[in-house]
Amino acid sequence: MKALNRPWAWSFLAAGLVWLATIWVTKGAASGGLTEAALTFAAFSVLVGIGQMFVITLGPGNIDLSVPATMTLAGTLALKLMDGAEGMVIPGLLATLGVGIAVGLANYALIKALRIPPIIATLSMSFIIQSIAIWSNRGIRIKPPESLASFTTSSTLTVPNVALVALAVSIAAWVLLNRSVYGRQVAAIGQSLPAARMAGVPVDGVRLATYVLCATLAALAGFLLSCFSGGAALNMGNEYLLMSIAVVVIGGSAVAGGDSNVPGIWGAGLFMFLIVSMLNTYQFQAGYRLILTGLIIIAVILLASGRKGGRP
């Protein structure tokens, strides 16, 4: 049972059980296809989830609600810039990163210079970003360059390429969070902002970097998602707002900040996709499906937080 003391273990356990329950119906025939689909869609949740995790780690009140709009804007602008041309892949990627950095800087400018709480600042920023996305392209679907389309939809050694990208980002994030000065500073700010300030942590610099990191990962996820699904759409980021927060919480990171982990985000991302697949496969009515999804998520969070024993 020692493994279950890891905060992220429960999300993997839940994902594994749901996977087994789904395979059970199809008598094992679907295991390969289901795993591949789960890895693909979990990859997008993981990318936005990691960014949101760093922000949430900064402590109470820190959250980025501009994730969906950033995804939409990055996908829209990058695909419009590339216009299907192979030679424009690098500029498209640079535009994506540019959108992320610009949104992150603007978010923190609102939070710091105008002293607006992050939840309001990022929400109002998301309206501005979404309007720019609508204005720039009116939702017209432009195809990605063929090389990007085939890269995002194919696999290397049976592992989807987008999952490999997300895995590389995850490893970097793990090193950043657990082994770098920056990561320790983020956690220190989340545990106690006054204490971190006293200890000489450059609070503003660290927070700024974190909001930029979150927006950049959201932009990257939007870029990959629009290449994967054959074009950007104005509503493509919608479900990733709650998703980015849900995977952090289900993954066992502390909602109050200061204590986070990267592996749990993978478990939670897989779980969030598989739970919908399982209930679809069992042919539940939509109403029951939503109720069951809610109940199961509550159960996983309760189990995951129960490990702390006496701690509130």
Add this chain to the structure above:
Amino acid sequence: MTRTILMASAALACLAGTGFADTSDKRIALSNNYAGNSWRQAMLESWAKVTGQAVTDGVVAAADAFTTAENQATEQAAQIQNMILQGYDAIVVNAASPTALNGAIKEACDAGIIVVSFDGIVDEPCAWRVAVDFEAMGKSQLDYLKTAMPDGGALLEIRGLAGVFVDDAISAGIHAGVEENPNFTIAGSVHGDWAQDVAQKAVAGILPSLPEIAAVVTQGGDGYGAAQAFAAAGRPTPIIIMGNRQDELKWWKEQKDANGYTTMSVSIAPGVSTLAFWVAQQILDGKDVPKDLTVPFLRIDQDTLEANLETTPEGGVANVEYSQEDAIQVIEAAK
């Protein structure tokens, strides 16, 4: 001098269109609850185009469009009350709710105003309803599949947004069609929320657990996403019924050119707002119009694909605008 010529030509125009003169001083308002997607944008554009022409021709005196910001019934009820005060002769309404506007609608009727609801219809008996037979739309998909693949097969159903009556109605039509054609079975059903990316994700999740799928029955706005999911899973592309969106038609055309892919596409034309306009005009003209009218679907087949794709704007929805003659036909058919 110019003025006299203008008036003379206006009089001539009135003579040319018989019955026009009776409504030339009437004012019609459009009360619309929502404008935030491509379908509604096309709906408003069609209204502006057709009614603008009608005003220029002197058929009616005014045809103003008003859209509420928040898609809420209370806001729309207040908007309708304003229209009553402004003295419009008829109100054409796409309602936020079938029941919540009844009070305001009744007030309008009591003030002697003609109320015609369409698309989002109201159940207040004093109003006219230009309704869509969504059940028949669902069933028409099975009628097509029956001839396209007489041997039948397993179907994947993509539904819309759970809890909206349109979703229940289209799905009921599809299930009724399946019952009539026992060759077909529904192997799986997912909710795609009428959005390509949601549909793609939902289909990708259920696809591994399904047997070979012969056809995908849909509700519109989800066909392209389904095609992407089948391609990503490395499965052969089944017949996917489309919903008249430009990206769907474009994909269909590419497949048709590449490998002779066949399917059909069905949805409601956003120009239905112009049909409601002409119905209101006919009622004002004193014509006897039944309270319940049915909108024809806009169906696109293999041979009409190119023509429709050409006239559909990028990112938009295939559309037709209705004329006064179309409205008269629909009214006659309902009698």
